[in-house]
Amino acid sequence: MSRRSAVKNARKVKAQDSSGIAPRQPCPCGSGKRYKACHGSAGGVVDVPVARPFEGLGGECELIALREFVPSGTAKLPLVTGDREVTLATVLPMAAAALVRADGVAFVGLQVQTRSNDISRDLARAVRWVLDAEPGDVLPVVGPETDPGDKPERLQDLVDLDAPIEAAVHSDFTWWMPEGSEPSGEVALSLERANSAILPTERIGPAAYWVDAGEKAHLRWVRPEPEEQLLAALARLSARGELGLGEGSRYAGSFRAHGLLVPVWDLDRELHAREWAEGAEQLGVRIERALASLDAEPLTGEERRARDGLLGRQITIR
Structure with missing residues (x-):
């Protein structure tokens, strides 16, 4: 190898940090910024998007469907932790990340804006929050600030990996409300909008x-x-x-x-x-x-x- 080629290759290596991402490349987080101005900046955190966040879960395919295109659906989450039953839901009132109804039924939303580059991690945060929440509590968004400890968990850490996830599809969003109750205020408006947008x-x-x-x-x-x-x-x-x-x-x-x-x-x-x-x-x-x-x-x-x-x-x- 010539001296010129060796220097050129050395510069290429130096142009990347330990993540393997060149500074002038688009940041893999999807922000639209260059890597050096986003997660590759001084003090930035290398948080490469997880391409297959539900891998290893027995209900991976159903979770993707519920997350991406089922308008109104629910599924019981096969948790191996906590004493409360948690139901995954496609959409919750006002696009909340999680909530506990007045009757104590707990929901975690799937079709929400993510705050990290790992949907599985955000879902685990929402599950941990809802396990300790009180009836009537609502979690509008979930992110790093809702981590219960120093070690971030993923959904795979909280559920039975071999258990299937059985999805139930609904024709509307009346399951948002406890049986016999009537929605009011912002919840009623959110329910009306959600029902009008449903594709059968x-x-x-x-x-x-x-x-x-x-x-x-x-x-x-x-x-x-x-x-x-x-x-x-x-x-x-x-x-x-x-x-x-x-x-x-x-x-x-x-x-x-x-x-x-x-x-x-x-x-x-x-x-x-x-x-x-x-x-x-x-x-x-x-x-x-x-x-x-x-x-x-x-x-x-x-x-x-x-x-x-x-x-x-x-x-x-x-």
């Missing part, structure tokens, strides 16, 4: 949700497989003409959410959600078989072209 949604399989978006319906299905393997399996089915759920369905594309891929199908909205359940189940079986065949049977040329087509069909949900 039903769960038709594990982490598989039918959504009526207006002009058409969709199946949004959070899949646990690594993206590369899943795309290869979907490509295999596409090349065989087996990627649909039956007549009136069409593969639309996919989006990424918290480290996992979420394939989406357009569906005939004239059919009820329950009428797609069997097609989704059969498609799931085909996906599993295609995944199992990948080691023994590499993709053919036609299947590779199908995969390239699937890669170009990234979509954005609203």
Whole structure:
């Protein structure tokens, strides 16, 4: 190696700190600032966003669905700590991070603004807060200031990792209120706004949700497989003409959410959600078989072209 090359390479190494991030790169926290002016500044904390915050949890796929696109849903949290039952909720009144109703029922919100780069850590903070809260208490936001101790916990530290999370989908937000009570003031206004924004949604399989978006319906299905393997399996089915759920369905594309891929199908909205359940189940079986065949049977040329087509069909949900 020449002296000039050695000096050049040394400068490259020096241009990065122990995080491996160059000072002039965009900060990975998503602030829009350069790293040197954000988390890489003097006194800054290297807090790289966690790409897959729910990894290791038995309900990872359901949590992603509840966090990203289920409008009104709840799920009991399988805690291994504390004496209070805690329910995860998609949205709480006035977008609170957590609350305890007047009747003592405790909720932690999923669809909230995060204050750190790890959603799992923020949820753990909210859970710790709600375990000690009194009836009527509300936690508007959660962040580092709500840490109960010096060692930040994550949701994975507080729950049974092997326990599934069973999501319940609701047609409105009346579950916000204790049975027989009437909302008033800001809560009533928040309830009215939330109900008016709901897209009809039903769960038709594990982490598989039918959504009526207006002009058409969709199946949004959070899949646990690594993206590369899943795309290869979907490509295999596409090349065989087996990627649909039956007549009136069409593969639309996919989006990424918290480290996992979420394939989406357009569906005939004239059919009820329950009428797609069997097609989704059969498609799931085909996906599993295609995944199992990948080691023994590499993709053919036609299947590779199908995969390239699937890669170009990234979509954005609203």
